[in-house]
Amino acid sequence: MNCLLRPRVFFTACCLLLCSWTASYAAPAITNLSLRGLTAGKAVTLAIDGSELTADARVVLPVPIASQSVRPGAKANRLEIEITVDAAASPGIYLLRLATKNGISNPLAIGIDRLPQAAFSEAISSLPIALTGSLPTGQSLRSSFTGKRGETISLDVEAQRIGAAIKPVLRLLDSRGTQIAYSPPLRLLGGDARLSATLPADGTYSVELHDQLYRGTAPSHFRLKVGALQFADQALPMAVAQGSKATTRMPGSAVAEDIAVDASAFPGAGIIQVTIPESVPHFTGGAPRLLVSNASEMVEPTRTPGQLPAMSAVPAGVSGVLTAGGEEDRYTLAVTPGQKLRLEVFAQRFGSPLDGVLTVYGQAGNPLSTSDDRAGTSDPLLDFTVPAGVNQMQLGVKDMQDRGGPNFVYRLEARDAAAPDFSLTLSTDRLNIPAGGTQVLLVQATRAGYQGDIDLKLHGLPSGISIQGNKIVAGASIALVTLSAAEGAAGTDGLLLVSGTASQLSQPISRLALTPEVPGSVYQPHLRQQFAIGVMNASPISFAWNGDAADALVLGDKLTAKLAIKRSGTVTGNVRVRLLTTQPGPKKTVKEGTQDKVVDNVNAALRLDGSPAFKPDQTELDVNILVPSDLPKQNWDLVLVADLLATDGKTVTSSIAAPVRTLVPVAPFELELTGELTLEGKAGMGETGKLTGKINRVAAFKQPVVVTLENLPKGYVAPQWIVPADKTEFEFPLTFAFGSKPGPLKDAKVVALAAPVSVNSVRSNSVPVNIKVVAGEKPVAEAPREVFEDDEKFIALLTEGGGKAVPENRDKFSGQVCLRVNGDQKSNAKLPMLGLNVRENPGPGEIRYIRFAWKKQGGNTICLQLNHNGAWGPGGSGREGAKFRYHAGPGGECFGGSLAIDDKVPAKFEQVTRDLFADFGEFTLTGMGFAAVDGQAALFDHIYLGRSLADFDLLIELQK
Incomplete structure (x- = not known):
């Protein structure tokens, strides 16, 4: 079973990277590991640098841990843990966190395999070995070992794959300093280096490591593996259908056996790692990854001369391999004229050396369209509309350089570009909840044609934590999921998967939510599926939003939120207040030089007025929530968060959220005309018709209102009438500029605008009127x-x-x-x-x-x-x-x-x-x-x- 299917926990929340309440009780943070590798089945002592480290700390991994214990002498900034990973743990690259009674830390990437672990040194006493070190800026490192003639030695360095910034170059040198083998940064390894060579003679050999540009950009840690190593970068098939079981093999590797893959309980479309059996003792590096898809999946069948294999109806995926140079694999696909297809090849992103070219052919084999590289990858993507009269076409996959071999694996996917879909993101990789308190997880959906409900589920949620609001409602793009921890749950932690399901579709689809980037996730995007949760000691502050049932979001106005806090013991410090909402961040386009740039449109967002905070002696505080005038009229969820600050006024030592409130935007006023709707208006001076009416205001709206006309023909200036803030009724003389053309004003309407009138003014309902402009007397004007x-x-x-x-x-x-x-x-x-x-x-x-x-x-x-x-x-x-x-x-x-x-x-x-x-x-x-x-x-x-x-x-x- 893949490790992500086990009920640990990996999780994400809104903009809350939560700490704890005092400097000595904050959530742990880790900055460095003495070793970037662990040995399955063997005890390894790991020194961890960071902050807020305590003697009750424990390592949290998504693989079983047989034992662990903190060594005596632990300090707040450094401790040592002796840890033994279960012998059955599958080799790969994982995220390691540290948990204490005050929460769970940020992640660092670490390799797990069956190699001995050691710090980098200038001499290697025995092979195989995994060495951890740091590359000095502008320098190279060397280490030597003794080898025998005919021995095959592999060198593999993990740097980019474990979150470092260096671009490593490897060289293997003989005793005279002559280069035997060389590896630059390899795209297939996410920018890391690897080489294998047969030693030409008995003797001493050197391994040289340096940055490609000798810059040594921080962080510059690395893990160098040396020995008769075994790797597997590709799996065939490359995908398995969600809810199914399959077997996969790893072509071009030392792993000869088929490996069972179980996606029957996997909660959504995502990525899983292949489990490497214990029979492969020196396997190292990242394990091959498999897509879990919502499509029908097949493996390239044995080809019959003169006959092309057929793909299933879309959505469909087929995994294959280009075994020989110059080979092109073709498949037939049944289509409908006018159908919009998205055709995609997965290869380089999953460790295949294939530089793919995708070609669409007509039924007779005539080429219709082609695609090769796209931004960030050599994997092709093609959006294609089926021409009229075409009911079947061919899809071809080949290598740009006509290469081939057992590891030139690919997956070809065809799906309906118009089919409803969505993706989910989380705004952080972890959430710490105070025992007896509440925090909020912000989940955002990017919709692609699907506008229905998205049901959210947190898989592996620890006991003692309850959840509410786990739905992104139809048409919305954000959910504020409330998580509350029981009073006695401090010290609970876990790793979760967060999924969303579009259950209103005739064929429901599920997607896994992704966190922001974490160390190593550029090459291994499945690491972003993991979300961590921790329960901290009870917060020394309690926080309440004392709302009223009549509270509403008055457009263009503000909502005053009455807040209260209680402090326990001698807790002091300012308490900052933040607002989270389900409103997607509004954007606008501005000029930057000669280029258009999309930036945040702060004035169009639900937001707090200023930066409100409780002072040390304050227990009550009124804050204003500013409401944009054009906020769409739908339900919006809002939550206020209190951050207890340290003495520096910046560091958050505790965070706690008030319950989520759902509020509705309301127009601040309504226009009502009480008099005649058919009138004459004078163009100039003289007795003229008057519009009479009133402004029905909501209780909270205390601004003047301007009544005016809209939909006037070109050349007419709309008259205006101000209704003061303390008035309701108005009598509006219809006076137009002298010289305005007499005649009826077709389609004229009366509207009220919040003063001052601006491009963002709130508008009332509009009322049609029948107005005829007649000539008036020339006004007595004064020179401006x-x-x-x-x-x-x-x-x-x-x-x-x-x-x-x-x-x-x-x-x-x-x-x-x-x-x-x-x-x-x-x-x-x-x-x-x-x-x-x-x-x-x-x-x-x-x-x-x-x-x-x-x-x-x-x-x-x-x-x-x-x-x-x-x-x-x-x-x-x-x-x-x-x-x-x-x-x-x-x-x-x-x-x-x-x-x-x-x-x-x-x-x-x-x-x-x-x-x-x-x-x-x-x-x-x-x-x-x-x-x-x-x-x-x-x-x-x-x-x-x-x-x-x-x-x-x-x-x-x-x-x-």
Whole structure:
């Protein structure tokens, strides 16, 4: 039986790499092993370096351990364990962890075989041997042994395969220093080296090891095996169907016997290792790997001349071997015209030297398509749509260089590219749970056409641990799985497999969840199937989220979470609060130089406001959960986690989670029209129709709302009406700009937007109305105040900031010049033409509106800042939460807070008109700042201030 089928435990959790509660009771961590190998059936003393190591420590492996004991003199940073791995343990490379009563450690990779283990030395007394060492930077190492003529000696170094960064090169030299054999880093061994040679004479021979580039990049540990060694890198067949049993053999190796493989209880599609029998005494290296698949699996049959073997209906896999050079294996496959197929060859990724070429032929043998290498591997992958009129085709596999041999093994897979599927990932390789407490495991699904429920199961879960929430619900991509440990479960540990099953399919499929990369997993991806769990001593803090049944995620607003902690004994230290949710991390595209780059879109995420923490004397704390305005309306799971910090304010000494809560997004307000829906609106002054209605707010929403029209024809400017935060009802005069074209406004709708209006504003429901625009009287307008049009003296006033402001006459919006800002920013907090009051109903000398034009050359953000009463940025005056900055582009808010006008950078000059009162409330505008933020430069032009929108209409006449 494969070791991963045994009920140990390997596991993963959300962003919680949990430690313990005080410096002397933290979970163990290991940094180095004195030996990178263990001998099955023989006692080996292993020195382990790390932190938080205690005398109760024990090694945890996914193979049986006959005995182990910690030697006297254990220290917190180093201990020695005498360990005997069971004699029946199958050779291979495994992950070793250390467990104490305070949890389970990170993993390190270690080899297990039947070779004696020793530290690297300059002389080898007997063979075979496995030597552990570290390669000094820029140097080479040598060790010598005595050999006999005709003796076959193999050298094998494990470095990349056990998590080191060096790229080893091996050389075998005779007594005169003449090279007999050489091996560079081999792709088939994940970048490690191996060679075999027949010794030409009796005498002393040397083994030389160095890094390919003599860099010795850390970590630089290695395990060098020398002797009459036995290897097997491939297995045939390369796959076995889930739920079945099979036999496999290892072509081209010293293992002649067939080996039974049992996947009948394996919980999902994944990878297992072949068990190496005890009859192969000097086997070393990684054992061959087998795919466990959800397809029908077959082995290449004996070929009949003139007749091609047929594959099963998709999904189907066939394992074969190219036994001779120049050989091409072909198979027939029944297909349907228009069917979308994904065809894939597995070879190099599973230790085969085959450099595969995959060719699709028509029924008559005419080539239709071909594929060879793809990124990261020489294994081909081909997406192919079956042409019209084709019901059968041929699939051919060959080597790019026309090579062959008993170890040129491959697996060809054909599957329906449109078939529903998914994959699962875990965000860490381990989880430590306090006894009597709770932690949360974050499991993420990447869906490929399957949108139903995914049932999660933790195989090998130790007793004393209960689980809830083990389902990724239909349409969701994340589950927060709650794991709670019994009060007396401290010291429990295990290795698990985590699987997910799409049981709603007519033919259910199961997939194993993968952890992040662990040492050695690049070459051996099955190591990422292992997840570790440990139960720690009870936490010295308890943590509660005292929620209310009425709590909801109000779009564009915040949810205040009332938190409480209790500390035991004399525990002090700040307690940091973190939030985990089932919302996938939102992304956005920004410019990095001339390239588009996808980055996290923090402002679109459910998140905490700031970095909240309990101070040592605090037992209660209110934290705000910020809710994006466009959060999809579905159930979301949220969990708050408390991290007790050490005196350095950074190291986590204990983590504990509050229970998961499921909350629903709600619109913060609803628009209701209570009056006539058929009205006239005046284009200009005069008696006009009025929309009457009310804003029905949820209790938590305390912001102003702007009522406006949408779906207006081109050329119409939508009127706006502000409903203050303390008001519900409104009466909205329908006044349009003088000169607007008379006539009906087809498809016009009334909508309410959360103020200030931005690209991210929360929207209400919309209500259709019938509006006819009629001509009105010309309004009495006041000439707008010019801030900047062509006066270069204004540019000279921008004396603050580290950027550079200059006039630009080659590219402008209007007039003769514009303002060009390079570098950081340029500003003036007290411009002489300003000092103007912004008011809802401005009187003489007061303003409400601003108009400007801007453009950006490169980068992701452009920003215009408004100084309010001598201050920059949020706070100080105006409406609560007002930001007093405008920005456009995907770069996000700038300088601590800004209002988004557009999520795209204005590549051409764009004119912007804003209601300063609606955006920021009443304040005194005293200065301005202009920022390019990033990229080459920002251009600003045509900056005016007005009492009404009609004032800006005079600009056309003024500029004639």
